[in-house]
Amino acid sequence: MTRIIDGNEIADRITADLEPCLETLADAGVTPGLATVLMSDDGASETYVSMKRQACADLGIESIHHELEPDAAADALFDRIDELNADPSVHGILVQLPVPDHVERRAVLERIDPLKDVDGFHPENVGRLVTGNPRFKPCTPHGIQKLLEAEDVETAGKDVVVVGRSNIVGKPLANLLIQKADDGNATVTICHSRTEDLAEKTRRADIVVAAAGVPELVDGSMIGEGATVIDVGVNRVDADTEKGYELVGDVEFDSASRVADAITPVPGGVGPLTITMLLYNTITAASLQTDVDVSLP
Ligand code: NAD
Numbered sequence: 001m002t003r004i005i006d007g008n009e010i011a012d013r014i015t016a017d018l019e020p021c022l023e024t025l026a027d028a029g030v031t032p033g034l035a036t037v038l039m040s041d042d043g044a045s046e047t048y049v050s051m052k053r054q055a056c057a058d059l060g061i062e063s064i065h066h067e068l069e070p071d072a073a074a075d076a077l078f079d080r081i082d083e084l085n086a087d088p089s090v091h092g093i094l095v096q097l098p099v100p101d102h103v104e105r106r107a108v109l110e111r112i113d114p115l116k117d118v119d120g121f122h123p124e125n126v127g128r129l130v131t132g133n134p135r136f137k138p139c140t141p142h143g144i145q146k147l148l149e150a151e152d153v154e155t156a157g158k159d160v161v162v163v164g165r166s167n168i169v170g171k172p173l174a175n176l177l178i179q180k181a182d183d184g185n186a187t188v189t190i191c192h193s194r195t196e197d198l199a200e201k202t203r204r205a206d207i208v209v210a211a212a213g214v215p216e217l218v219d220g221s222m223i224g225e226g227a228t229v230i231d232v233g234v235n236r237v238d239a240d241t242e243k244g245y246e247l248v249g250d251v252e253f254d255s256a257s258r259v260a261d262a263i264t265p266v267p268g269g270v271g272p273l274t275i276t277m278l279l280y281n282t283i284t285a286a287s288l289q290t291d292v293d294v295s296l297p
Pocket residue numbers: 140163164165166167168169170191192193194195198211212213214217232233234235270271272274
């Protein structure tokens with residue numbers, strides 16, 4: 001029987017384990033604060049930000065929201081980031097990506113104080129992660145590690161194929177999984193848009209992670225018997241629904257679930273963990289900035 005990995009359940013468990021951290025901080029007079037900045041009128045981005053804010057409110061993290069018009073000057077965003085960097089009540093800063101084309105993404109990520117960089121995308125934090133001394137692990141890759149751990153999926157010595165080389169998912173995940181660490185020690189192959197014969201590579205993997213942003217790119221014929229399949233993709237495809245679309249992963253669920261040992265659904269797989277790990281990183285940031293030790297799960 002294929003196990004359908006319940007991301008909501010795992011996320012709820014980790015969130016419950018974060019509560020004592022908040023109590024420790026509260027005893028020291030600290031309420032973690034997360035600033036979200038949205039410079040877009042894209043519906044999906046608005047939804048992601050509101051889900052993150054709701055998760056903060058549910059757990060007792062203060063959520064401070066800022067919006068800029070998509071056609072505002074890049075400097076308006078940089079000035080806002082500078083203000084948030086200087087505000088001691090803000091422990092984490094999240095600029096929802098993508099930013100408009102006239103704003104250089106790299107400059108935005110570099111502007112955020114590395115100690116408040118709860119997305120983990122600042123080059124200083126990327127460098128720390130790659131060299132095995134992470135401060136903030138990017139939320140989605142960290143969430144995937146937590147999913148694998150919760151499902152007792154061993155990574156040590158296993159072959160992992162990551163489909164996608166983005167700075168947000170593919171690259172940091174591969175870097176985490178190769179680390180000499182209990183939740184690493186894997187042999188990782190990164191595939192991307194120029195990879196030849198993708199199926200041949202995914203088929204020999206013990207763990208396949210699909211993060212390409214291509215609906216149903218990976219089907220059952222590309223999965224080896226007994227593999228674990230992690231579907232990161234969230235793609236809106238036209239459908240005869242109330243909203244006019246439905247969410248589809250990067251994996252063709254029906255055929256893949258016939259061969260896989262365990263598989264994440266979309267939605268309800270990786271997504272909930274991404275949000276939980278943002279809460280985790282915000283608590284980490286508050287702890288680091290206030291010198292209050294917390295015992296993270
Ligand atoms: P991206 O567009 O930045 O990167 C996609 C990567 O996939 C690229 O590196 C590209 O080389 C590779 N790729 C594209 N087509 C390919 C193909 N045919 N074969 C092999 N590789 C191919 O995307 P991203 O930001 O990494 O996101 C990937 C997907 O994950 C998207 O659907 C996104 O919405 C989703 N996502 C979900 C979460 C979550 O929490 N569930 C978080 C982040 C991203």
